[in-house]
Amino acid sequence: MTEWLEVVSHLLVVAGALFFVTGSLGFIRFPDVFTRLHALTKADNLGLGLLCSGLALQADGLAEAAKIMLIWLLVLLASGIGATLVASTAAACGIRPWQNRTGASREAQQEPQE
Amino acid sequence: MTALTLGFDLLLAAGLIWLGWQALFLTRRFAAVVHLMAFNLLMALVWVRLEAPDIALAEAAIGAGVTGALLLTALGRLPSGAATGSHPQRWHRYWRYPAVFAACIGAGWLAWGVQRLPRPGLAAEVTTELEATGVSHAVTAVLLNIRALDTLLEVAVMLGAVMLVWSLGPALRPFAPATALPGLPALSRLLHPLFLLVPTYLLWRGAHAPGGAFPAGAVLGAGGILLLLVERIGWMQQPRFKPLLRLLLVAGLALFLAVGLGGLLLTGTFLAIPQALAKPAILAVEVATALSIALMLMALYLYGEPGR
Amino acid sequence: MTPIYLFAAVLLLANAGVAAWRIWQGPTSADRMVAAELMTTTTVAVLLILSALVELPALVDVALLFALLAAVAMANFVTRTWTLLREDGQAREEARHD
Numbered sequence: 473m474t475e476w477l478e479v480v481s482h483l484l485v486v487a488g489a490l491f492f493v494t495g496s497l498g499f500i501r502f503p504d505v506f507t508r509l510h511a512l513t514k515a516d517n518l519g520l521g522l523l524c525s526g527l528a529l530q531a532d533g534l535a536e537a538a539k540i541m542l543i544w545l546l547v548l549l550a551s552g553i554g555a556t557l558v559a560s561t562a563a564a565c566g567i568r569p570w571q572n573r574t575g576a577s578r579e580a581q582q583e584p585q586e
Numbered sequence: 587m588t589a590l591t592l593g594f595d596l597l598l599a600a601g602l603i604w605l606g607w608q609a610l611f612l613t614r615r616f617a618a619v620v621h622l623m624a625f626n627l628l629m630a631l632v633w634v635r636l637e638a639p640d641i642a643l644a645e646a647a648i649g650a651g652v653t654g655a656l657l658l659t660a661l662g663r664l665p666s667g668a669a670t671g672s673h674p675q676r677w678h679r680y681w682r683y684p685a686v687f688a689a690c691i692g693a694g695w696l697a698w699g700v701q702r703l704p705r706p707g708l709a710a711e712v713t714t715e716l717e718a719t720g721v722s723h724a725v726t727a728v729l730l731n732i733r734a735l736d737t738l739l740e741v742a743v744m745l746g747a748v749m750l751v752w753s754l755g756p757a758l759r760p761f762a763p764a765t766a767l768p769g770l771p772a773l774s775r776l777l778h779p780l781f782l783l784v785p786t787y788l789l790w791r792g793a794h795a796p797g798g799a800f801p802a803g804a805v806l807g808a809g810g811i812l813l814l815l816v817e818r819i820g821w822m823q824q825p826r827f828k829p830l831l832r833l834l835l836v837a838g839l840a841l842f843l844a845v846g847l848g849g850l851l852l853t854g855t856f857l858a859i860p861q862a863l864a865k866p867a868i869l870a871v872e873v874a875t876a877l878s879i880a881l882m883l884m885a886l887y888l889y890g891e892p893g894r
Numbered sequence: 895m896t897p898i899y900l901f902a903a904v905l906l907l908a909n910a911g912v913a914a915w916r917i918w919q920g921p922t923s924a925d926r927m928v929a930a931e932l933m934t935t936t937t938v939a940v941l942l943i944l945s946a947l948v949e950l951p952a953l954v955d956v957a958l959l960f961a962l963l964a965a966v967a968m969a970n971f972v973t974r975t976w977t978l979l980r981e982d983g984q985a986r987e988e989a990r991h992d
Contacts, residue, residue, distance in 0.1 A: 482898050485943070489902040492936065496912040499932060505924045508916075512928055516935050523902075527942050532951070539954055540942060546961035547935055549776055553769045554931060554968035561972045562924045564765035566983030590900040597907045601914060608918060616978050620917050620926040623967065627937040628910070630956060634944055639952035646956045650934070651963040655970045662975040764976045773965055780962060788955070796952040805959060808966045815973050 477529055484526030491519030504570040505562055509555045517548055595635065602628050613671050616661055623654045640725045640796040643788075647801035651808030652883050659887070663758065720864025722794045729798065730868045734857045738846065741839050741875055744882050748835060752891035757823060774816045781809025789876055793865075799872040803879025810884040822884065825893035835885060838878025842871050896947060903943045910936040922982040927971045934964045 498511030524544040528537035563569075605628060609621035626649030633642035712724050712732065719727040729737050763770075785802035792798030813819050821827045845867050846857040853860060859867050885892075913936060916929035938957045945953035 485902050486898065488939070489905045492906055492909045492939065495932070496909040499912055499916050499929065505922055505928060508925065508928055512932050512935070516932060520935055520939055523939050524942065527946050530946060536951065536954065539958065543938060543942070543954070543957050543961045546777075546780070546958070547938060547964065549773070550961065550965035550968065551931060551935065553773045554965060555928075556769045557767055557773075557968060557972040558924050558928060560767065561764050561976050562922070562979060562983075565976060565980040567922055567924065567979070590897065590904055594900065594904050594907060597904065597911070601907070601911060605914060616923050616975070617917070617920065617926060620930050623930050624914060624917055624933045627933055627960070630960070631937060631940060631944075634941065634950070634953055634956070637948075637950075639950055639956065642956045643952065643959065646959040646963070650960055651966050654967045658967065658970045659974040662977050760974060761977065763973050764980065767972060770969060770973070773969060777962065777965060784958065784962060791955075796955065801959070805962065808963050812966050812969055815969050 481526040481529040484522045484529070488519040488521070488523030488526060491515050491522060495519060505567060506559055506569050509559055513551050513555045517544075517551055520544055520547055598628060598631055598635065602632060615664070615668075615671055619654075619657045619661060622657070623650070626650060626653065640798075643796050643801045644804070647804035647808075652804055652811070652887075655808065655811050656887060659889070662761070663889075718861050718864070720859070720861065720868050721792075723792065723796070725796065726792045726798050726868075729800075730871060731859060731864065734842075734846070734859075737875075738839070738842050738857070741842060741878065744879065745835065745839055748882050748885045751886055751889065755890045756894040757888040757890040757892040771816050774812050774818065777812065778809065781806065781812070785809075785876065785880075789872055792872060793869075799876040800879065802872075803876040804883065806876065806880035807883030810880055811887050814884060814887060819884075822888070823892040828893050831881070831885070831892070834881050835878060838871075838875035841874040845871055899943050899947050903940050903947070906936050906940045906943070910940070923971075923975070923979045924982075927968070931964060931968065934960055 492515070495511045495515030498515060499508055502508045502511060521544050524540050528540045531537040531540060602625065605621050605625040609618050609625055612618040612621065626645060629649065630642045630645045633639070633645055709724070712728060715732065716722065716724060716727055719731040721727050721730070785806040788797040788802040788805065789799065790797075792802070810819070814822075822831060845859065848867075849858040849860070850856045852858075910933050913929045913933040917926050917933070920926055938960050941953050941957040941960070945951065945957070
């Protein structure tokens, strides 16, 4: 039973770390702030969730496990609400979303650079 | 295994140097501030690697919450066009070389001082005295009993900083946000129970594990800053509450001094707490200083005297 | 058991490196702020893994503090520092018209 628990927890931790890697890939490749918010709020929070559940399985007691899951919940809250705050402020401040349409593509190509 | 540990440490050190360098030498002030916030995050990891969870906790509480908030708000008030500083190569043309020389001398002096530190440190002596201090965690014992004078003076320095900031002028009236942000009050409402619960937990834990008044006060202060951001604290700006605000700001220092003077009367030494009274006295001082520290951080965040 | 956790910690630290690159690269203030948020998430993950590795339960508290305080920096940015973001937007509009 404990061995199985250990295997499951290791699998969850590794899966979580891999989701973090995909999120970072998004951070490198995505063209503007609105798309990068997806990498942060989806891939990384899922990664943290998997990692937290993996570690909670190995925690010393129920209280410790609950604390680890509370951390995940807090990060979800902060990045979920924070993403809407940043996106609406950026839109209101004149940051245009990236568009990959043929007419706009030449202008948009310059957007990833300064 | 050891190679992985070494890789982890090397990555950490390289990241720390990179972030510190960028925070010092970037010309865009906002980018420099964000680098400093990231530097604080990695610094907490470094303290963890050095097996100093108490310092990591303080670094997290102060670096992630209050320092970032203060610097970001100050940046937002800069006049337009002041967001970019001058390139470091342009500052102090002739002073650069003496500065580098002085930094090398200072680093050498510190390295020499580290060699002369007593080994294996004072941990054993603190552990033998732990029985008499009234708490079972060595760091709290040192901060609030054995070297209480240092902590007392730190609180006094913070109070001095608040007085200095308030003497600069009336509190800043913030600009309205760029657009309606309905998420912000929701965020504050959801997080508020935790901003009360976590400092209480840290205070209670401080007696036997890493925690204590400074991190608790800093977290409570960060929660207060979140409340100030959504403008839920009207009373701090109102003139009729100003005597109360001043009283609360001084309360921690006053109680600390009272305990110190009580020690002087009972035992003949300033800040020497009798063993029987040690636990309740330390608890009272911790609660009062945590509340005062939280209010002081909020008062600093007003960037001036409220209600003037 | 420990090599897997240690490997995950090194991988996560490399992710923090990506976040540091994005903070340096920008281009707008919002990008830097989002990258700082990514760095917080990664640091929380590394702290949790280290707490399992070195048996220091206090590290979970450190991670809890980072998770709790991440929102404060975000809220500060959108309410008090957005003026810089508008300057970014204007600078880029001008750059596009050149």
